[in-house]
Amino acid sequence: MPAIAPRRSRLARKLAVLGTGAAVLALPVIGATSASAAEPTTATATSLGYSNNLDGWIRASLSVMAQKGIPGTYNGIYRNVIRESSGNPNAINNWDSNAAAGIPSKGLLQVIDPTFAAYHVSGTVYDPYDPVANITAACNYAAARYGSIDNVYGAY
Structure with missing residues (x-):
């Protein structure tokens, strides 16, 4: 059985590396999603402090x-x-x-x-x-x- 343990170990390491890579690739998408929420507000009369007329x-x-x-x-x-x-x-x-x-x-x-x-x-x-x-x-x-x-x- 000791021969199987290293295989699982290598497999676990590969999955961990792949998982980390996927997480790194996902970061720009996550960052882009939260960045778009932080876009400046659009100018309207009321947002600029003027009456709506x-x-x-x-x-x-x-x-x-x-x-x-x-x-x-x-x-x-x-x-x-x-x-x-x-x-x-x-x-x-x-x-x-x-x-x-x-x-x-x-x-x-x-x-x-x-x-x-x-x-x-x-x-x-x-x-x-x-x-x-x-x-x-x-x-x-x-x-x-x-x-x-x-x-x-x-x-x-």
Whole structure:
């Protein structure tokens, strides 16, 4: 029987090594899972300390824009929001050429999905109907195309 004992011993050692290897391989997955839970919170009007209304959404957006270097003023944003959606964050345009093509304009500043995707600002919710995300993405687009949302006086 002594010959069997070393075999078990070698087998036990191999299993221990394999088990340790599996545990080491699992660590990045475990770390990634807990790291994703620690991602920074997304900016909303209330998370930034502003009221959940048009005034708060604009002020929260301006706060994010200042951090990201996106130009724009309260008056420029307000003027465009009123023209585009009358301040309704759930506004959707189902009648223009974009809508006919299957990509209607959405939200406070009437952004189409491809534009929202291209100009979405990290740290805001990835939702074109979210007021802060919509304003910030639209201002980011306007900055790239016109220099600032302040330079937009019509449909853009």
